[in-house]
Amino acid sequence: MAHGMPSQAYFPFASISGDALVPDSFSTSNSRSEGSVSWLWRLLGGSSRKEKTVPITIPKYPANSGDINLAQALQYGTATGLPQLREFIHDLVGKVYQPAYSDWTTLVHTGNTDGWSKCVNLLCNPGEMFITEDWTYPSALAGSLPYGHHPVGVPMDDQGMLPDELRKLLVEWDEVARGAKRYAISPDPLPHVMYTVPVGQNPTGVTMGLERKKAIYDICVEFDVIIVEDDPYYFLQMGEYTPKAGRAVHGQFSDPSAWLASLTIAPGARLGFFTCNPRFAERLERIGETTTQAPCGFGQSLITQLLTSWKFDGYARWLQGLAVEYVTRRDLLIDALQDEFNLQVSVGTTGSWKNCVVYIAYPKPRRGDAMSEKAALFAQSKPLFSLVPPTAGMFIWLKMLWENVPGFKEGDEETLEVQLWIKLAEAGVLVGPGRYFAHNEEQVSPVEGHFRMSFSFSSEADFKKATKILAEVVSDFFGQSA
């Protein structure tokens, strides 16, 4: 009679159930035409389309002990969540990520945003700053600012953080801390936490190769920095465009990092997990107890029932299908850009894309243009933006080449990024404004401009429409319409 639990007789559901999609709902064939057609058909079918499903049911009381049941899932439990889910996650991590240390532990959380917020509260002292990529996921920053946990950005290339820049930052830390005093409550001599998105980084779309990971890891060991990897896009890795450094091998990067991943089921499920050492896991569980507690029992039980009915192989099959869908989507969006711009493959010479294979976008003559206009355009043509095709995730990151805007001068009150963003929005295309993803907006010079385009959601028809508008508006803005 010690506990504070209500009786499960009072839970108002006798059972819940779901029509779960089968694991092979999406083709694993990477063939574009097949992929895009089936994908379009699915999307356009909308609500009328009949998906192939199998029913799963969660009764209030288990028929056999060990069965997932509502009496348990909707009751107070430990912040570690349903045991069956815990087991599935542990198995998944062992098979897929293969952490390179023996006592790794997993723990549920309510999504990576929540996971990171718990990590930063756990690992950073008040006022302590943390290291991150120059451009990153804004919600990872906003929540920790009120605690004085300000981000310090590290410049990136097509594989994310640059090791030399990271080393430089740490060596010169004292200077940075002095400069940051107006933010930080009590700057620590050295930041000892790093937040990084190693795969399909948001917003840049870049992925760390194995060598890069090792280099960053070694520096972190040297300076005693705990790496927190936020890895929602691990399963959205795409075969093509893989940089020559090779595919990311996760296991080599996971000690001493804490590490969070989502289950790639549906973002509204608010369900993900940590992988970390037992010491961190115990503390994170305590934080869970006094904040979110366990993730929602309806979601946990439905997802666990889904995963245990799919089994590991079915889930792997589902994820493969998903990855192929995203490859198709990425390719369709880059194709659409190729249709509307003159995209030249090149090797970057300066800045963050030095030595990277980048695509440089030039204006393209339009269908109705006269030959003379085409020739004039070609002669005067200057590049508009560049991009590195992403190898994972959901985003394409356009680096705008403002220096080619006529009359460009540094230091405008209203940046060119804002001006062009408004023009695009007025023409009907919403893109993510780059500054929104800056680790510190005040440090972004007006010269720098980016837009993030997401290929995860819109239809192929919308890709075509959006890139057409993009071409018109951007070319105009750069004074390069024919």
Place this chain on the structure above:
Amino acid sequence: MAHGMPSQAYFPFASISGDALVPDSFSTSNSRSEGSVSWLWRLLGGSSRKEKTVPITIPKYPANSGDINLAQALQYGTATGLPQLREFIHDLVGKVYQPAYSDWTTLVHTGNTDGWSKCVNLLCNPGEMFITEDWTYPSALAGSLPYGHHPVGVPMDDQGMLPDELRKLLVEWDEVARGAKRYAISPDPLPHVMYTVPVGQNPTGVTMGLERKKAIYDICVEFDVIIVEDDPYYFLQMGEYTPKAGRAVHGQFSDPSAWLASLTIAPGARLGFFTCNPRFAERLERIGETTTQAPCGFGQSLITQLLTSWKFDGYARWLQGLAVEYVTRRDLLIDALQDEFNLQVSVGTTGSWKNCVVYIAYPKPRRGDAMSEKAALFAQSKPLFSLVPPTAGMFIWLKMLWENVPGFKEGDEETLEVQLWIKLAEAGVLVGPGRYFAHNEEQVSPVEGHFRMSFSFSSEADFKKATKILAEVVSDFFGQSA
């Protein structure tokens, strides 16, 4: 193309559904025999019992615009949750709690534990202490300690916090702050946040009457203290044993407080809501965006569909049935205590139950005792513990009268509370040890001892068994076995 949302085509459920209990699943008749029998029958029936249910279904795509659907519920959304849920909550608060100010706002959270953690982070500066009852819900304290948000306890009686004690605390605050320096990072001259459980307080079970609320409120206005009410048991208020001050009238207490309540559906649902002014709501929404985001979409959609199919009247009917179940449970547990102890109604003369109607428990002769033993017991009889029958919530709080334990002396290394708790556990009865609920364990003198018994979960048979063991073990411990 600005957003970072995946396509809903990739959500692996075509639909989810639930067999929802009908709103009149539980009798509203308070008649004990009827109530207890149907209740026992329900509990003992366990999984084999057929509950009366109606099916509810949530499809991936809405049939009519405005319908609850998975494409929305499982997608990224705002931290305000499903619009249909928001509307239901707003309507509920307006009808039931009737906040006494016009611009009150509601906002979902993932349970009251999460809600309070967000409030304390929002309202307290680093190192700032907050006011609470002397005995309170431990998870409300544990999470904020690492931020230096230490609780300051206010002594209570059978209606919760004592106004005079609160005033004294605030007037003498400087002294307290000096004494607390070893905890606090930078003690604020005055705490300006109060955490209180006004109804069916955990662990004491007491409820604030209207006059008490007004007195506390006036002091908070005077000293500029923001009241945060944690109110999970509002709907578990019970008719009998209502203190003469009258039933709590909530609306009179809600300005300028933030206020959190759970939906009384099932604790594992992790779904509750704030009621507060728009300024707090906006900030709490921002905190939500960088931590939990919206509550789980599976849970939100199932519960919203349930509530909108029940409608307000059905939900009210459901809650009435629940309240009656809890009345029955409370009465059964107090009956069982009455069977095993000699419970004497009395008016408290000292300490926290001064002037309150309390029940004092004396040992009762056992069935087999000879007349002479009974007489001896009666002659030597000293009280063992006292209790105030709760008017809401799930708990009975036993105040142990250690001074009647033979050889009692203050300052034992291992407190009597721990000793008796272990004896009870060894005999098969787990109760909540009182110290666990202390606002500051170090301030609890060894003289004070409490146990919390919960009547929310166990069966009537277990109540009888537990109180029988309690009587044996406690009487022995007090050297008062016949």
